[in-house]
Amino acid sequence: SLHTVTTLPTARQPGCPFDPPAELIDAHRHGPISRYTHPGGKPGWLITGYDLVRSVLADPRFSARKELLNVVDFEVPPAPPGEFLLMDDPQHGRYRKPLVGKFTVRRMRQLTERVEQITANCLDAMEKAGPPADLVTAFAKPIPAIIICELLGVPYEDRGSFQEQVESFLSGEKSDEEQIAAYTETQHYLAELVATKRANPTDDVLSDLTDSDLNDEELKGIALILLAAGFDTTANTLALGTFALLQNPDQLAALRADPSLTDRAVEELLRYLSVAKSFMRTALVDVELGGRTIEAGTTVVLSYNTANRDPERFPDPHTLDLRRQDGGHLAFGHGVHQCLGQQLARVEMRVAFPALLNRFPTLRLAVPAEAVALRPEAADIHGVKSLPVTWDV
């Protein structure tokens, strides 16, 4: 039978901060594709099956273009110049290509030492201040924030206010007005930054790009995308990942005992948490999918987090198993839009998790697990608002 999901759920099941909302797991039990009504009232489809999500992401008959999103009654403007996440090729490739060389495995490995220093500084400050601490503000946010600021060449003295602005429009916790104000402020800041780099190039990605044929408006858009995509995702994977490890003491002990498990542990945490929960694509022509016809112009929701819990692809999918061998998760997406910053994200997590666990062998939650406040489901990226932790001194 064809299952229907009328709106996306607004909360997770109590006591299950890491699992996709029950409605999505339930929809998947009926099959990998469900009828779905977008919040704006438009009919669409919800895709929860691993194979189907992957096939849509690899299929050029589905578009990521913002102006094609068919979810609300009013017309949606196209993505501003440079914001290539919501564009198709060739426009998308024109922006992505000059960036690829800056985010290679080799380039990111070279950053490892810097990530180690930044992480050590955060841990030093935590240790000095003594327990308890909020792991989000002391550890999970500053590491990716400092790294992305260094990549973009944001001057040191601007970092605090810059990070605050970015958080205000990404966290999903502020009012619409506050979010728009913060977004506008960030735009202004980045426009000035681009002008500064053009006049006085320094050693960073943004300065490098001033050598290309991209104009200032486009560079600003690229900077905004790197920021929006690279900061909140990594910060939430670090905080929620620590929470998940603390809630799975046997897994935590295994990781502590065997550092060679780190790379696999990071992949499993990415799969298990899938903080970048879902993205949308719009059919350009009629497409047959899982025995259904997706009509041209219809927008589908791809639930990456439910697909990463598909029992046909990942045995015992709701168990965090750091020794899991079956890679291929969709936490970074798939296809032409697959995460540009994934090697950077991996370096950050492979350094930060073990460093935290080594520094604080008795790390534990400072409040009952049920008291840890989650972000609302309305936020694009899943995570915790804060994570109170403590340790023995």
Ligand code: HEM
């Ligand atoms: C795209 C997840 C870290 C930059 C994506 C997509 C996902 C994702 C799922 C694909 C979106 C789609 O299918 O439409 C994550 C997660 C991260 C992370 C879970 C951390 C744990 C980063 C970092 C950066 C970054 C550190 C850069 C500094 C980007 C960019 C895109 C992207 C630029 C757009 C690629 C394109 O449209 O071609 N990310 N990301 N991400 N990510 Fe990440």
